[in-house]
Amino acid sequence: MRNRLSTDQYTNGILAGDRLILSRAITLIESRHPDDQILAQEVLATVLSQTGSFRSDSSIRVGITGVPGVGKSTFIETLGQYLTGLGHKLAVLAVDPTSQRSGGSLLGDKTRMETLSMNPNAYIRPSPAGDSLGGVGQRTRETMLLCEAAGFDIILVETVGVGQSETVVHGMVDFFLLLMLAGAGDELQGMKRGIMELADALAITKADRDNALHARRAQVEYRNALHLFPPTGTGWFPPVLTCSALTGDGMETVWQTILDHQQQTTSNGHRQRHRQAQQLAWFRSLLQYELANRFYTQPGMRDRLTAIEEQVQTGTLLPVPAVQQLLHEAA
Ligand SMILES: Nc1nc2c(ncn2[C@@H]2O[C@H](COP(=O)(O)OP(=O)(O)OP(=O)(O)O)[C@@H](O)[C@H]2O)c(=O)[nH]1
Ligand SMILES: [Mg+2]
Incomplete structure (x- = not known):
């Protein structure tokens, strides 16, 4: 640079x-x-x-996920305005697995969070285009630490609910919020169950106008659905809320839920254990990445791999000795 x-x-x-x-x-x-x-x-x-670590200890990290178009950016804009109104300093980051393909970023080209980006107490950082060193979202963790050091006490991380990004974001936040839409009995089936299991709360958004009644019905459905899930072991039971980023209805309740969770997990020690486990997982994934990276970027490795893969494909070499041979050469 x-x-x-x-x-x-x-x-x-x-x-x-x-x-x-x-x-x-x-x-x-x-x-x-x-x-x-x-x-x-x-x-x-x-x-x-x-x-x-005092600044990061007192910060609240919230991940926000949901299918494309569910209203994540608009939700963050409205919640963000509410939070800065309470005197908080807010950083908004994005983990965007699609930016690699499009070269753009979700936050950049869609909803621009126009109000929030003008807000002196909010800092919005679109996700970098191109693949991030160490995989999707790796740099976001470090970015988060810098934002906390700069005095931002709430970090919101937006990620689109496709691919692995929600798992990655879940691994870096204290609270994971899943946004959903009403009228989605079908969606419930199509939805990856795994994402719902990660959520600390579900919020059915766009609960306004003609949609308000549908949203309340969906709330009951999702509550019932969540009861079938195994308990998380943290003593926290994910609530199902409704909100509208358009009218601002329900934003206060969403925030209060996050605070309740923060308070409960702080007092029962889960929050600290959770962050420690996240640190360890971060280290392990970086180590794995670095090992693989060193292996694959060795001089001549590409050709060597092509040759060995051909042998494996045609059956002249079995996978196990093939791997051993490659690793032996590398050592
Ligand atoms: N009626 C209503 N419309 C909303 C609400 N929130 C978002 N929208 C609309 O839904 C559309 C998608 O909103 P976004 O905030 O861009 O959705 P997103 O989840 O960030 O979308 P991606 O970043 O593409 O995944 C926009 O046209 C919004 O105006 C809401 O609470 N009520
Ligand atoms: Mg968005």
Whole structure:
């Protein structure tokens, strides 16, 4: 990156809540350039050593997922306005598995969160285009830490409910909110059950106008459906709420639910255990990524793989000895 700042300049800027410097530091984190990566890690380490963990301990991280078009961005816009109204400082990040393909990003090209992006107490960071080092969302975790160090006490992470992104986001937040639509008895079946099992709450959105009654009916259906799920073991039972990002109805209840969850999991120790487990999982996934990366980027590996795969395909070499042979050569 041209015009790099010094570690001190980044660190002081971030700790002072300078958004411009925060943005530049995040760009550094997203960069694939080795020099940028080294500097980014230095900045992160320095920032974290100065904030300790108190800022991230007092932050609330919320993941918001749901099928495309369910209303995630609009919901974040309305909830965000409400939260900044309460005096919070809010950072909005996105984990977008589709940005790799389109080269764009959800937050960038669809709903632009026009009101929220003008709000001095909100910081919106679209997800980077192109594949992220370490896989989908890896850089978002570090970005989150920097935002917390810059004084943002609520982090909202939007992700579209396709692929693996919701699992990734679930692995980095305290509270995972699933947005759904009414009139979706069919959707319930089509919906990946796995996502519902991850949710700390379901919110049926667009519960306004003609849709309000449908939403209440769907609320009952989903409540019944959730009762069939095994208990989470945390003592928390995911509630089903209704809301409208258009009218703002239900936003307060959604936020109160998140606070209740925060309070309960803090007092029973689950929150801390959860974050520790997330740290460990992050480490493990990075290690796996790094190992694979080193293996595949060895000189000549591509040709060697092609040759061995051909042998495996034609049956002249079995998969197990093929793997052993490759690993042996690599060592
Ligand atoms: N009536 C009504 N319409 C809504 C509400 N929330 C969102 N919408 C509309 O639904 C459409 C999709 O909203 P988005 O917020 O872009 O949905 P999204 O889930 O972020 O979509 P992707 O980012 O593409 O996955 C837009 O036309 C919104 O105006 C709501 O509460 N009520
Ligand atoms: Mg969106």
